[in-house]
Amino acid sequence: MIKRLGISKYILxxxxxxxxxxxxxxxxxxxxxxxxxxSYNPDTQSMAxxxxxxxxxxxxxxxxSHIIVESINCKNLSExxxxxxxxxxxxxxHAYGDDKPSLVIIMGQEAWASYLSIEExxxxxxxxxxxxISENAVPIPSEKMNLVNWxxxxxxxxxxxxxxxxxxxxxxxxxxxxxxxxxxKCFPKTQQIAFISDNTYGGIAMQALVRKTMKKYPxxxxxxxxxxxxxxxEVSEKISKLPNNTCILMGTWRVDxxxxxxxxxxxxxxxxxxASIPAFSLTTTGLGHWVLGGYTxxxxxxxxxxxxxxxxxxxxxxxxxxxxxxxxxxxxFDVQKIEEFGLQDLELPQHAELVxxxxxxFEQHRxxxxxxxxxxxxxxxxxxxTSYYALYIRKLKNSLIASQKQxxxxxxxxxxxxxxxxxxxxxxxxxxxxxxNAIVGFSQVLTSGEFSQEEQKEFCNIIKKNSDSLLxxxxxxxxxxRMESGHIKMTLEKADVVEVIRHSVLTVKQTKKTxxxxxxDVSNDSLVVMTDAYRLKQVLVNLLSNAxxxxxxxxxxxSMEVDEELQLLRIAVTDTGCGIPEEKAEKVxxxxxxxxxxxxxxxxxxSISRLIVEKLGGKIWVDTNYKAGARFIFTHPMQM
Numbered sequence: 108m109i110k111r112l113g114i115s116k117y118i119l120x121x122x123x124x125x126x127x128x129x130x131x132x133x134x135x136x137x138x139x140x141x142x143x144x145x146s147y148n149p150d151t152q153s154m155a156x157x158x159x160x161x162x163x164x165x166x167x168x169x170x171x172s173h174i175i176v177e178s179i180n181c182k183n184l185s186e187x188x189x190x191x192x193x194x195x196x197x198x199x200x201h202a203y204g205d206d207k208p209s210l211v212i213i214m215g216q217e218a219w220a221s222y223l224s225i226e227e228x229x230x231x232x233x234x235x236x237x238x239x240i241s242e243n244a245v246p247i248p249s250e251k252m253n254l255v256n257w258x259x260x261x262x263x264x265x266x267x268x269x270x271x272x273x274x275x276x277x278x279x280x281x282x283x284x285x286x287x288x289x290x291x292k293c294f295p296k297t298q299q300i301a302f303i304s305d306n307t308y309g310g311i312a313m314q315a316l317v318r319k320t321m322k323k324y325p326x327x328x329x330x331x332x333x334x335x336x337x338x339x340x341e342v343s344e345k346i347s348k349l350p351n352n353t354c355i356l357m358g359t360w361r362v363d364x365x366x367x368x369x370x371x372x373x374x375x376x377x378x379x380x381x382a383s384i385p386a387f388s389l390t391t392t393g394l395g396h397w398v399l400g401g402y403t404x405x406x407x408x409x410x411x412x413x414x415x416x417x418x419x420x421x422x423x424x425x426x427x428x429x430x431x432x433x434x435x436x437x438x439x440f441d442v443q444k445i446e447e448f449g450l451q452d453l454e455l456p457q458h459a460e461l462v463x464x465x466x467x468x469f470e471q472h473r474x475x476x477x478x479x480x481x482x483x484x485x486x487x488x489x490x491x492x493t494s495y496y497a498l499y500i501r502k503l504k505n506s507l508i509a510s511q512k513q514x515x516x517x518x519x520x521x522x523x524x525x526x527x528x529x530x531x532x533x534x535x536x537x538x539x540x541x542x543x544n545a546i547v548g549f550s551q552v553l554t555s556g557e558f559s560q561e562e563q564k565e566f567c568n569i570i571k572k573n574s575d576s577l578l579x580x581x582x583x584x585x586x587x588x589r590m591e592s593g594h595i596k597m598t599l600e601k602a603d604v605v606e607v608i609r610h611s612v613l614t615v616k617q618t619k620k621t622x623x624x625x626x627x628d629v630s631n632d633s634l635v636v637m638t639d640a641y642r643l644k645q646v647l648v649n650l651l652s653n654a655x656x657x658x659x660x661x662x663x664x665x666s667m668e669v670d671e672e673l674q675l676l677r678i679a680v681t682d683t684g685c686g687i688p689e690e691k692a693e694k695v696x697x698x699x700x701x702x703x704x705x706x707x708x709x710x711x712x713x714s715i716s717r718l719i720v721e722k723l724g725g726k727i728w729v730d731t732n733y734k735a736g737a738r739f740i741f742t743h744p745m746q747m
Contacts, residue, residue, distance in 0.1 A: 139172035139421050142201045142208040144194060144222075146181045146215025146239075157214065157239055160410025161417075168418045172209065175201055181217040183366045184306050184335070188251055190221040195230070202233055209421055210274075212413065213237045216309050220247055223264055223271070236429055237276035238413050241309075243316040254311075255335050255364075261315035265431045274429035275416070277409045280436065281313060281389050283320035283356075285402040287327070289438070290354045290387055293399070293450055297354050300327055301384075303342065303377075304358040305334035306366065313358040313389065334363045339373055346380040355386035357393050357401075385448055391439065395462050399448060400440035409434070546570050597722050602640035603633050604676060604743070608665055611647035615655060623658040623682065625651070628666040636676065636745050642719045643743070646727075649712040650680040650739050658684035658736065669745070675725075676743040683736040692729040716741075 143161075147154045162174060179193040202208055211233050213219045219240045222230075224247040245259035264273060290297055302317050304310035314331065321329045330349070332342050342363070346355070362368055378386070378397040388394055388401040412432060419428035438459040445451060469476050550570060553563055612625050619625070647665065654663045661683030668677040687695060698714045720727040720741045727741035 139210075140201075140206070140208040141172045141174045141210050141212060141417065141421070142197075143174060143176045143212045143214060144197055144218050145176070145178045146217035146219075147178060154215065154239070157408055157410045157413075160408045161413045162410075164411045164414035165418055168414060168422075170414070170418045170422050172417070172421050175208070177201070179218055179221060181215070181308075183362065184254060184308060184311075185366060187247060187254060187308065190217055191224050191247055194218060194221040195225055195227070198225075198230055198233070203229065207233070209234070210417065211235045212417070213276075214239050216240055216244075216312065220244055220308055220312075223247075223269055224249070231271045234272050234274050234429075236274050236413075236416065237278065238409050240276065240278050241312065242278045242280050242433065243312055245312050245315050257311065258318070259311065259315050261312065261319045274420075275431045277412055277416070277432045277434060279404040279406075279434045281316060281404065282402050282436065283317050283389065284323065286356060286387055286389055287320065287324055289400065289402060290356070290385075293448075293453060294352075294354055294385060296352050298326075298328060299330055299350060299353040300324075301330040301332055301346070301349055301353055301355045302358060303332045303334075303355065303360060305360050305369075306362045306364055307334075307359060310334060310359045310362075317356070317358070334360070336364060338365055339363045339369055339376075343377055343380040346377055346384070349381060349384055353384055355384055355398075357386060357388040357390065357398055359390055360392050385444075394439055395441060398441065399444040399450075400438065400459075402436055402438050404434050404436040407434075546574060597639040597642060599637050599639060601635050602638050602643070603635050604638070604643070604667065604678075605629055605631055605633050607638075607640050607644050608647060608667065608678075611644050611651060612665060614644075614648055615651040619655055621655050621658060622660045623655065623684075624662045626662055626664045628664050631667070631669070634667075634669070634676075636743070638723060638743065639719075642723065646716045646719050646741065647678075647680070649716045653712060653739075654680055654682035654684065654737065658682040661736070674745045676745060677740060678743065679730070679738055679740045681733065681736065681738040685736070686734070687729055687737045689731045692731050695729065696727070 143158070145154050145158065158176065165172075165174070177197045179190055179197065181190060198211075202211065213222050213235060214237075216239070219237050222235065222237075223244060225231075242263055242265065243261045244264050245261060248257065248259075264271075265276070265278070287300065290300070300321065302314065304314045304317075310333075314333070318329065321327065330353070332345055334342065337345065349355075360369065360374065374393045374397050378393070386393060386398040388398040388403060391401075391403045391406070392398075394401070394403075416428050416430075416432070419425040438456045440455060440459055440461055441463050442461050442465070443463040445453065553567070553570075608627060608629060612627055616625060651663065651665070663680070663682045666679045666681065668679075669675075670677060696713045696717045698711055717727050720743075724744045725742035727739065730738040730740050
């Protein structure tokens with residue numbers, strides 16, 4: 108890996124820790140890895156703002172990818188030939204081999220140019236998108252040369268793709284042609300265009316674009332004021348000696364040939380060097396105090412748009428989301444400069460942005476307006492205070508009325524609870540009395556000794572059958588009571604759902620008293636999930652037992668489907684019995700609800716099954732579209 112500055116290492120380490128919670132969450136759920144390579148240290152304000160917005164917005168949208176942030180630490184143009192090696196080291200560390208990232212994001216002009224200059228085939232095949240770049244670019248020279256004499260040609264990598272897997276990006280568009288046309292519209296006698304650019308990669312790329320565009324204007328001479336060759340003072344001196352009928356076009360202006368960052372107020376000095384020459388800007392540099400206007404991009408934080416693109420491309424699987432988004436611009440003008448150069452009658456483009464506009468009435472009389480607003484606010488507050496007390500009294504009255512209504516509702520609920528309790532006890536008495544009567548009656552018959560041994564054996568079987576029914580009823584009542592009170596908790600552990608289905612079918616087959624065939628329709632040989640195997644088997648046995656009661660012949664089928672998208676198991680018990688009327692499809696899950704009052708059972712099995720399924724995180728229902736019998740379906744999450 109490259110040797111980075113000490114402060115860069117610490118900053119990257121801090122950024123990594125800040126991003127760690129998001130990265131860990133992504134690793135837990137998906138295998139996508141996103142490698143972000145920036146031009147500058149993350150503490151650079153502009154880059155940090157874009158990067159922070161991207162990460163925050165991506166995680167807010169629910170993105171699950173693991174984000175890795177690296178920087179090639181581009182300090183100045185003299186390090187140009189080291190950039191390619193730095194970005195290649197980062198790519199070899201994170202993108203070479205089997206653990207390739209699903210996406211590589213290049214942020215910044217310098218990192219973008221470095222990537223475009225790498226010729227290794229495995230790098231060319233990486234899926235890449237770029238941001239905080241411009242539509243025009245120039246490749247880094249393959250051999251070292253004097254950068255002062257480097258005059259590359261401008262190209263658009265999104266058009267020819269440079270034989271790379273460039274999926275798209277978000278790029279600023281610098282329209283030199285619209286700015287030249289604007290200059291000629293404002294100053295038709297213009298004969299020379301003096302273009303100012305600084306000692307940065309962005310300055311070189313923009314100068315290449317200007318030189319390329321100026322070929323369309325053979326009647327104009329191009330004068331280059333190049334920060335690679337000249338210091339700030341030398342550029343200022345050359346401006347003072349520009350010939351008549353010259354207009355200045357500003358590009359970037361941050362670094363001169365001394366490789367020191369230039370203070371923003373130096374553009375005031377450049378203006379004073381020759382205030383009679385009108386200046387225009389490609390980048391908003393000098394707007395508000397020097398330049399008259401220009402067609403410039405709408406600069407804004409691109410992190411939000413990048414997050415939206417990455418989220419839909421990776422997490423939503425929308426491959427069309429990765430595309431080129433051009434950040435176009437608009438016209439901006441300085442009203443004071445328009446008046447200074449006598450262009451008041453100039454018809455400005457529609458929707459042009461104006462700066463240094465004259466103050467309106469409210470801006471000129473700000474103090475008077477503030478006093479008036481303060482007095483008006485006090486009067487409004489007094490009115491609001493009076494209204495508040497009136498509303499407060501009304502609120503108290505409404506509160507009393509509402510309390511009375513709530514008391515009536517509470518009384519009705521208490522009466523309803525008492526009614527339900529009475530109904531429950533009545534059902535309990537009926538359900539318990541039935542097997543008890545049989546047990547007591549046949550027990551008395553057995554003690555009489557008046558029947559043969561064969562008849563006594565049949566009476567014992569009836570007593571045992573009713574004892575079992577009574578035991579099941581008591582067990583069901585205890586289960587439903589404990590589940591509703593929260594005393595029973597699911598014991599989750601890894602279990603084979605297919606094996607649970609087989610055991611459930613085997614259990615009911617041993618007691619089956621019907622000619623119906625029980626089938627298992629499961630494509631998986633084994634499927635292990637987190638569940639409570641005992642309770643899951645209880646649900647299946649309840650559903651199968653219910654199907655056996657009402658299916659004299661035909662078949663009963665247990666089937667299972669795996670929904671990978673929703674991460675759900677969908678288990679169904681289907682029979683060819685008498686079926687369930689559609690209007691009773693939901694009612695059968697109520698306690699003691701029996702479609703056939705003469706059928707065996709307490710009417711609690713389906714109620715218990717619904718409670719168990721819901722506690723396991725699923726849902727259970729009757730498939731009303733199935734008409735050949737009855738079909739009960741319930742779901743179970745694959746991950747708990």
